[in-house]
Amino acid sequence: MEKKKMNSVAAMAMVFLILLSANIDTVGVAAQGVNCYDNCNTGCAGLPSKQYIKCDKKCHKRCGDDDKIDGNVG
Structure with missing residues (x-):
């Protein structure tokens, strides 16, 4: 037992x-996944200027405005 x-x-x-x-x-x-933009933008590091700008724009488009996401508005 x-x-x-x-x-x-x-x-x-x-x-x-x-x-x-x-x-x-x-x-x-x-x-x-807390900060989509930071995670995405980290992948852009080390690229030449023109490629970095394209990559950064894609991150902004994909992730939106992080201020709204994180609640840091104001």
């Missing part, structure tokens, strides 16, 4: 650890 209890406790602990690790991965992904 006690072996069954130990197995069920171990199974619940494993489920808890799996759920916890899945939650940690989700938080990391969400944090990456």
Whole structure:
């Protein structure tokens, strides 16, 4: 009887650890998308001037105005 209890406790602990690790991965992904423009613009770094300007414009078009997204208006 006690072996069954130990197995069920171990199974619940494993489920808890799996759920916890899945939650940690989700938080990391969400944090990456917080500032779309910065993430996009980082890919433009190191390009020659004309290419950088094109890349930057694409980032503005793709991500919109980050001031509105981040709530930094005003």
